[in-house]
Amino acid sequence: MLTDARSLPSGERLRADVCIVGAGAAGIALARELAGGRLSVALLESGGFEWDSETQALYQGESAGHPYFPLTACRLRYFGGTTNHWAGYCRPLDAQDFEPRAWVPGSGWPISRVELDPYYRRAQSILQLGPYRYDAAFWQALAPDPPLALEPEVLFSRVFQLSPPTRLGSAYRDEIVAAPGVNLILHANLTGFELTPGGDRVLSARAATLSGNELRVEAQIFVLATGGIENARLLLASRSPAHPDGLGNRHDLVGRYFMEHPHLVAGFFVPSGAGSGTSFYAPQPSERGRFSGVITARDEVLERERINRFSITLLPAKRKPDAYLEAENSQGVVSLRHLVRRARQQRLPDDLAGHVWRVIRDLDDVAVAAYGRAAEIGSEDWMYQLFFRTEQTPNPASRVTLSGEKDALGVPRVRLDWQILEQDLRTIRRGHELFGLEVGRAGLGRLFFPDEDAEPTWIEDLFGGNHHMGTTRMHPDPRQGVVAADCRLHGVANLYVAGSSVFPTTGFANPTLTIVALTLRLADRIRAVAR
Helix, strand or coil: CCEEEHHHHCCCECCCEEEEEEEHHHHHHHHHHHHHCCCCCEEECCCCCCCCCHHHHHHHHEEEECCCCCCCCCCCCCHHHHHHHHCEEEECCCCHHHCCCCCCCCCCCCCCCCHHHHHHHHHHHHHCCCCCCHHHHHHHHHHCCCCCCCCCCEEEEEEECCCCCCHHHHHEEEEEEEHHCEEEEEECCCEEECCCCCCCCCEEEEEEEECCEEEEEHHHEEEEEECCCHHHHHHHHHHHHCCCCCCCCCCCCCCCEEEECEEEEEEEEEECCCCCCCCCCCCEEEEEEEEEEEEEECHHHHHHHHCEEEEEEEEEEECCCCEEEECCCCCHHHHHHHHHHHHHHHCCCCCCCHHHHHHHHHHHHHHHHHEEEEHHHHHCCCCEEEEEEEEECCCCCCCCEEEEEEEECEEEEEEECCCCCHHHHHHHHHHHHHHHHHHCCCCCCCEECCCHHHHHHHHHHHHHCCCEECCCCCCCCCCCCCCCCCCEEECCCCEEEECCCCCCCCCCCHHHHHHHHHHHHHHHHHHHCCC
16 A cells, blocks of 8 residues: 555544554565564655655754765665665675674674574575575686685685665565555654653654644554664654653663774785686676675684774776886886896996895885786786775764754754774774785785875775664663664663664674564564564
8 A cells, every 4th residue: 555645634643553664675674574464564754756855855964073975965765765776785794793702892792693594594585685605615616716815714705795786665666565454655754753651652653744744653563764873863853751862762872883884995906917816806797696705804813803804805906006106117116127128138237236225225116016017917907906894893982963953844953973993993904914914925916005095094085885883782781772682672662673773783794684684583573572
């Protein structure tokens, strides 16, 4: 069933067993899972089936801390949500991501990877992925080149699978509209919740349209699934006598622990030739599905080095970096060319000692120029930049709060303060060092940095991946988390939160596959509670 909230009389009251707020990856997956059963579902979506600027403007907000994308550009507010422009990279979190790590404060999930595995398998088909296999050995025969032959006890290769990418809004639109027991309500923006006098149960969700009419949805169970920033915003804005600081915010945790995947493109890998092909790390089509390799570190190495999880992708460099051009024209390289010419002529050069000294003094430039020339022969993409992604350390000072401004519906706008810790930078620094050491030790090539990639500027060059996580983190103790292990809001019996805002830690994997897997698990919980 399809309803346009703008066509309803103002003050309309709707009823359902389950009210889902938000029709992005989590909301659509949950509605599909519950459809056709004995539970009726109201699925509220802020936008329509197409993007429109007036609805998108409800995402406007301000940023503080580390520079971030405009908040209206990193999320989409219409049916399908941000899956309308995601890139499709998928892999499950690793087993270690769910475990407490002494060197990562705030780490550890109240559930295990084993518990989530059955839901990951089911999520594969929803995102139109291949078989539930993420080991490099399963995929490497399908790429022109094998993975780099690195020391497997230090660094090794893994894979992401690539969704087409599935635009959930278009892929499942007809199914949702026709689903028995599901009422998709478009242009309905959540403005708050009505609660019992004690504040321990939600009675209804208040919504409004930009055209001015208001409605309420009464239900037994409510699910907030509006994204990693908006989930926190709407909880903070839902104040009442029982929750004066925001719904679920009794311990000042809603909006804290905002995490991203810090990305950095820095450093050049110059292959030495044989055994150092790199096509495994580029997107590959195959009969099993699309995939792309990455390089990561062993768990034992991360523990020894006390760094976060990370991955490295190799990007073809389309032009010679300035450092290579400078190296070719350094005094040491000029002197080496002079010595080679004289040797071919079987003549000793003038100032032999001076030329030898300049070669020795500029040995780094000589090596860079030599690697570049050797690798360039017969290769269009003769060197590669490192695309580095890292898990972010949970940090309560990195947070979402409300600003002093309100949007067109009277809801306070958001203020994002993204913070980067020294541990995040140390992970990037040491990750590059490990890669450089291992490719050198294996004779695969050399890693070098142009002057502009020097470490002191790295923090200025870090950017996010539009992955908003952690703001309603999962923990069994309400003093340490916003939702319990079943994603229910602490202190509110019938309100659940879906999406990456519940992640206690992020791993290095993109979040969409885990969002869908957690949502399928939540569907089982809702069915059990309803019974």
